Amino acid sequence: MRSSRSVLAVALASALVLAACGGAGETPANSGAQKGEPAPGVTDTEVVIGTHQPLTGPAAPGYSRISVGAKAVYDYVNDSGGINGRKITYKVEDDGYNPTKTVEVVKKLVLQDKVFAIVGGLGTPTHSKVLDYLTGEGVPDVLVSSGALLWNSPEKHPNTFGYQLDYTREGKIQGQYIKDNFAGKKVGLLVQGDDVGTDTQKGLDQFIKDQIVERKTYDPANTDVTPQISALQAAGAEVVVCECIPAFMALTILTTLKIGYKPQLVVSSIGADPATLTGLVEQFAKQGGAQVSGGALLTGIIGTRYLPSVRGGDDAWTTFFKGIHDKYIPQEAFTDTLVYGMVQAYTFSQALKAAGKDLTRQKLLDAMSSGELKGPGLTPFAYGKDDHAGYTGALVFRIEADGSVKTLQEAKTTDTQTGEVKSYSEKRPTPEEVKLVG
Known part of the structure; x- marks a missing residue:
C-alpha cells in the first residue's frame, strides 16, 4: 500500500487534469x-x-x-x-x-x-x-x-x-491582524502572479514587511505548487498568507501535507469558502486514490470575508x-x-x-x-x-474542527492608501428594508 504522502503526490498530479477540465442624446x-x-x-x-x-x-x-x-x-x-x-x-x-x-x-x-x-x-x-x-x-x-x-x-x-473587497484593503486588514497576533513570526506569501498578488502585497507590506521572509507567485496554468511551498518551508515561514483562488488553495493544503509542512495558513476571501475548500481537497485527493478528511485539514485556517456566511x-x-x-x-x-x-x-x-x-x-x-x-x-x-x-472591509475568522467558523476579529474598514484600519459597527439593513420586489 502506498504511503499517504506518495498517494497525495499522485492526487496533486491528478488535480492538474481536474482543474484544467473544470468541474466577472446619450453620452x-x-x-x-x-x-x-x-x-x-x-x-x-x-x-x-x-x-x-x-x-x-x-x-x-x-x-x-x-x-x-x-x-x-x-x-x-x-x-x-x-x-x-x-x-x-x-x-x-x-x-x-x-x-x-x-x-x-x-x-x-x-x-x-x-x-x-x-x-x-x-x-x-x-x-x-x-x-x-x-x-x-x-x-x-x-x-x-x-x-x-x-x-x-x-x-x-x-x-x-x-x-x-479589493486586494489592497484586504491585505491591510490581514497584515494588521498578523502583526497584532503573530508578532515576531516569520511570514511567507503565496500569491497569484498578476495584480492579485501585486495589490495584496501593497496592503500587507504596510504592516508586516519586516516579517516577510519569502514571496512566491503561482501561475493558474501550472497546478504544481510544490516548488513554491517548499521554498516557503525552507525559508522558515511560520505563517503563510495565500492569496489564492479555490483550486490553488486546495492544492496548497494538500502540498503542505505531502511535504510535512505545518504553517499557520491565512487565506484571502477569494479562496476562503470552507465548504468549497472541503469539497476540493477531498476531490483532488480522491483523484489520486487518497482518502482524506477535508474538514480536518481545514481546521485552524484563518480567513477573511466581507459577506454573510452560510x-x-x-x-x-x-x-x-x-x-x-x-x-x-x-x-x-x-x-x-x-x-x-x-x-x-x-x-x-x-x-x-x-x-x-x-x-x-x-x-x-x-x-x-x-x-x-x-x-x-x-x-x-x-x-x-x-x-x-x-x-471596503472584512472580518477575520477561523475554521473550527466541527466545520463552523469562529469570528476572531469583527469587521474593519480601510482605504487603499495608508489610512487607518478601523472598526465598523453600523447596523446593516435587513432584506425587508432593501426590498426589490413585492
Missing part, C-alpha cells in the same frame, strides 16, 4: 443607441445582461457556481414581476479563465447579443483584457468579480465598478438567500461562493431598480454612483461619483 455610456432610442438590450419588458465566467479551466472548481447563484436570484426577481416591469435575461459565457477566450466571448455578448451591461465578469487576468474595450463601447461594466485596483478608475474607466444561520440575509436557494437550486450545495453570486445579482437588481423605468446606461451608472446601494455585505460599498471600489 458614450449609451453607445449603440441614437438619441431618443432605447439602450441596447432593453425593451419594455426585458433587459439583457451578460457575463464571462470560468465554467471550465483552472478557476472553475468553486467559481463555476457563482453564476448559478446569480441566476437563482434573477429567477426570483423575474417570478416576482421583474424590475420596473422588466424581466432580466442573464447570458453566461464560459471563458475558461483564459484571457484570449474572454475577449472573444465579451465581444460576442456586446456585438451579437447586444447586452445592456456586463455584470460580474470574473477574474483579474481575464477581465483586464476587456476593460478598455468595454470603456470604448460605452457598455456598463459593473460589479467586477475581482479585487484588483484596476476597476476603481472613474476618470479612465467611468463605466466600470468593482464589487468585492454558517451564520441567525443572519437575516443568509436566511433570505437560503430561501431562494431552496426554491430555485435545492440541488446545489449552499456555499459562501454561491452566496457571492447571489449578493452580486441582488446588488445589480437594486441598481437597476434605482435607475428607473426610463432605463438608459447612464442612469444605471448614476445609480451605481449614488451611494445608495446597501446590504447585504458586512461593510459598506465605497461607491460614489469619484470612487468605484466595492466593499
